[in-house]
Amino acid sequence: MLTVHEVSELASVSVRTLRYYDKIGLLRPAMRTDAGYRLYGDEDLARLQQILLFRELEFPLKDIRRIIDDPAFDRTRVLDQQIELLELRREHIEGLITLARDIKEKGATTMGFSAFDTSKIDDYTRRAKESWGRTPEWEEYEVKSAGRTHADNKALGDELLGLFKPFGTMAAEGMDPASADAQAQARAVQAFISEHYYTCSDEVFAQLGRAYGSGGEFTSNINAAAGEGAAEFAAHAIEALLS
Amino acid sequence: MLTVHEVSELASVSVRTLRYYDKIGLLRPAMRTDAGYRLYGDEDLARLQQILLFRELEFPLKDIRRIIDDPAFDRTRVLDQQIELLELRREHIEGLITLARDIKEKGATTMGFSAFDTSKIDDYTRRAKESWGRTPEWEEYEVKSAGRTHADNKALGDELLGLFKPFGTMAAEGMDPASADAQAQARAVQAFISEHYYTCSDEVFAQLGRAYGSGGEFTSNINAAAGEGAAEFAAHAIEALLS
DNA sequence: CATAAACCATGACGTAACGTCAGGGTCAAG
DNA sequence: CTTGACCCTGACGTTACGTCATGGTTTATG
Numbered sequence: 001m002l003t004v005h006e007v008s009e010l011a012s013v014s015v016r017t018l019r020y021y022d023k024i025g026l027l028r029p030a031m032r033t034d035a036g037y038r039l040y041g042d043e044d045l046a047r048l049q050q051i052l053l054f055r056e057l058e059f060p061l062k063d064i065r066r067i068i069d070d071p072a073f074d075r076t077r078v079l080d081q082q083i084e085l086l087e088l089r090r091e092h093i094e095g096l097i098t099l100a101r102d103i104k105e106k107g108a109t110t111m112g113f114s115a116f117d118t119s120k121i122d123d124y125t126r127r128a129k130e131s132w133g134r135t136p137e138w139e140e141y142e143v144k145s146a147g148r149t150h151a152d153n154k155a156l157g158d159e160l161l162g163l164f165k166p167f168g169t170m171a172a173e174g175m176d177p178a179s180a181d182a183q184a185q186a187r188a189v190q191a192f193i194s195e196h197y198y199t200c201s202d203e204v205f206a207q208l209g210r211a212y213g214s215g216g217e218f219t220s221n222i223n224a225a226a227g228e229g230a231a232e233f234a235a236h237a238i239e240a241l242l243s
Numbered sequence: 244m245l246t247v248h249e250v251s252e253l254a255s256v257s258v259r260t261l262r263y264y265d266k267i268g269l270l271r272p273a274m275r276t277d278a279g280y281r282l283y284g285d286e287d288l289a290r291l292q293q294i295l296l297f298r299e300l301e302f303p304l305k306d307i308r309r310i311i312d313d314p315a316f317d318r319t320r321v322l323d324q325q326i327e328l329l330e331l332r333r334e335h336i337e338g339l340i341t342l343a344r345d346i347k348e349k350g351a352t353t354m355g356f357s358a359f360d361t362s363k364i365d366d367y368t369r370r371a372k373e374s375w376g377r378t379p380e381w382e383e384y385e386v387k388s389a390g391r392t393h394a395d396n397k398a399l400g401d402e403l404l405g406l407f408k409p410f411g412t413m414a415a416e417g418m419d420p421a422s423a424d425a426q427a428q429a430r431a432v433q434a435f436i437s438e439h440y441y442t443c444s445d446e447v448f449a450q451l452g453r454a455y456g457s458g459g460e461f462t463s464n465i466n467a468a469a470g471e472g473a474a475e476f477a478a479h480a481i482e483a484l485l486s
Numbered sequence: 487c488a489t490a491a492a493c494c495a496t497g498a499c500g501t502a503a504c505g506t507c508a509g510g511g512t513c514a515a516g
Numbered sequence: 517c518t519t520g521a522c523c524c525t526g527a528c529g530t531t532a533c534g535t536c537a538t539g540g541t542t543t544a545t546g
Contacts, residue, residue: 005522012360019524020504035512037523045356049346052359056339061503079347086340093333096299097326103292104322113254113288116295248493262495263533278541280494304532 001030001039011048026065027051050078057085057125067132081128088121156196161225163189167234168227177236186237202242209238244273244282254291269308270294293321300328300368310375324371331364399439404468406432410477411470420479429480445485452481 008015021027022038027048030041040048047068054064067073092115099115166185175182186209193200193208200208212218213235222231251258264270265281270291273284283291290311297307310316335358342358409428418425429452436443436451443451455461456478465474 003522011356012362014504015523016504016506024503033512033523035523036525037512049355053339053343056336056359076347079343083340083343083347086336086343090333090336090340093299093329093336096296097329097333100296100322100326100329104319104326112292116299117255119255246493257533258494259533259535267532276494276541278494279496280541 001041002045003040004038007040007045007048011045011052013048013052021051021061024061024065026061053082057082057089059125063129067129070132078132081124081131085121085124085128088124092118092121158225160189160192160196161222163192164222164226164230164234167237168223168230171229171233172227177233178240182233182237183241186234186241189234189238205238206242209235209242212238244284245288247281247283250283250288250291254288254295256291256295264294264304267304267308269304296325300325300332302368306372310372313375321375324367324374328364328367328371331367335361335364401468403432403435403439404465406435407465407469407473407477410480411466411473414472414476415470420476421483425476425480426484429477429484432477448481449485452478452485455481 002010004015004018007013007018018027018038022029027044029038030044031039033039050068051064054067055061059067067078095115099112102109102112163185167182170177170179170182170185190200190205193205212222212231219231222234223229245253247258247261250256250261261270261281265272270287272281273287274282276282293311294307297310298304302310310321338358342355345352345355406428410425413420413422413425413428433443433448436448441447455465455474462474465477466472
């Protein structure tokens, strides 16, 4: 069990970065002390290694999370593609070195911009991401959201958030999350997601429910729109519904 | 003469990036058409090449500007150090590749974090920047600003901006930038800079004056604090003073 | 010659991945 | 029991652009 500072030194990342990764749910420490100090275990370090490899390849943190949290995450295959990408990057650097040498000897040349072209790397990156993103839910989401505008998406999101308001009032009134009303509302949410986003099976919904109550982005968004405690209440209702 | 789009395609940078580089004064196109369209010449392309090389090395744009606008800019020496840095980067990537291979074969290892250590690169980068920044003005600035707090610097900046207010009123009243009052005020600014920042020779001051009137950051900051037209008026006054 | 398609401009707002205080607990050592 | 080295959570700042919104310009085409 290592503290933030220790991990920071070991892995050459800033303490702020570790706190940030915790906040966005990319790397949560295995446990906390009574005082709230973060303590990282071996698993966390392994995960951090994966994260840093992706970061070197300039993957956005959101994508990194999606990839390594994917249930279909295949470590060896991902590593193979990471190696491939690293090799492409090495070639890119080598191109830049020869360019710099050329400029030094022959002066700047108008034709010497091809070394800055990253389309090969970008292509491979895109294909790799696609190959990792091909889960059925993702496919479906792509299809359903294909024809939507920015405004459509916002309206849909607002509508979904609206479905949480009853949870907010129920929470304020101290109702039971296992009550029929709460259960019905939970089913409504599940149906809405299935209709507009992707087929929301009980299993997927259960996982989603846990995310609602976990104190992350979901929690704060929902509570901002539907009142304090709405997200946690919803999480409990969903748990009760599916167990 | 190439348009933004053409340069964008040639050099694999976005049009937005070119507009941004123009705005911050990093890469201003050689000319504009009557309609205001940017037109880039050969010099601009050579400069862009330099910029992109630095960008690959993750230099902040401000530093890039400082380096290539430095009167003591030595192209060959800079290229040598860029090549050195690129080679360090290649080694770094190679370290990551062997790490990824190791993980693939033997699983994640706690000791496998040294590949993420960039201190060698950082050290070399720091030394290179120092070697480029060692102009007399810079040294002096370092010394004079050594003991200042954040608040001190803000106060000083405000005071300097205050010296531009007379220019603002003069501009509003349609006065002549070559008048004695304007000249005196310009000398006051020069003296203030010499005292609190760095010895502001006539030559340096002339260059600074041009920057005031060039429509960049200087211009907008001054005009915001001292009234519309103050910066341009100051630029003319300085020009008149020194010619 | 008009009109659509493709390009250009500025301005304003948004974003990612942190850096950097500010304000305040914790804990081992002397 | 205090001091210095850590830790915490906000909250605001920064860099290097992406992304509209809104509107002028140029050129290929019917």
